[in-house]
Amino acid sequence: MSNRTLMTNVAVLLSSCMALVVAGCHAPSVDEDAEGAGGADPSGAQPSVPSELSEREEAGHLDEGVGVSQEALVACETAHHHGGDTFEREYTIAMGCACGPGQVKDRYDVWNSGHGACWPLGWASSDPRDCRVSVRIKNSGGWFYGDCHTRVEEKPDPALSCDGRCGGAAPGGCFCDSVCSTYGDCCSDYAPECNPNSCSGSCGGRAPGGCWCDSACSSFGDCCSDYAPACK
Structure with missing residues (x-):
């Protein structure tokens, strides 16, 4: 093969490669039907959220699901800082608080952190509405310090329950009938026990049955039937 022929073949090969490179610089067009069926927006913009959904989410009206476990009713959590003595010393104090309205004491936990020790001696009194615990404190001596902690849980007073x-x-004097929300004398557990779609005790949020008791429920049409007399 002559040098001229070789040069000619090289030139043809380079021309073909350049054509391929130029053709590769252009991205293929996107089919509109395919894009509408789920293709990505080339601008990178996020799909718009319907205004009704956005407003409902902002108003807190989106359901969060069912079956959420209920937490224990905590009356109070307290701590007592102790120590700073040269020698060991013991003393007794009452730790806790008064139970909340319509509640009675249920159970307690007592534990110590740091130096020394503490342990429960029992409830501070026989009053069911006294959520205080009698606690024995022991300082370790040696000018060391510790902290005694208590956690007291409460439960609805059976005498004030609709169960x-x-x-x-x-x-206890509260009521569990259909007009108690009008008179404002329902027991604290009236709604979950007798009328899960009542706003009694749920004003500003959602009732146990799923209807709403807030200022936006009128706009969304999901107010509980007694929203007006119970919350306005």
Whole structure:
């Protein structure tokens, strides 16, 4: 093969490569139907959220699911800093608080952190509404310090509960009937026990049955039937 022929073949080969390079610089067009069926937006913009959904989310009206475990009713958590003595010393104090309205004491936990020790001696009194615990404190001596902690849980007062009393009254004086929300004398557990779609005790949020008791429910049409007399 002559040098001229060789040079000619090289030139043809380079021309073909350049054509391929130029053709490769252009991205293929996207089919509109395919793009509409789920193709990515070439601008990178996020799909718009319907205004109704955005407003409902901002108003806190989106359901968060069911089956959420209920937390224990904590009356209070307290701590007592102790120590700073040359020698060991013991003393007794009452730790805790008064139970909340309509609540009675249920159980407690006592534990110590740091130096020394502490342990419970029992409830501070026989009053069911006294959520205080009698605690024995022991300083370790040697000018060391520790902290005694208590956590007291409460539960609804049975005398103020609608459990088994729907349609009537509880011994403690509150009511469990359909007009108690109008008079404002429902027991604290009236809604979950007798009327899960009542706004009694749920004003500003969602009732146990799923209807709403906030200022936006009128706009969304999901107010509980007693929203107006119970919350306005």
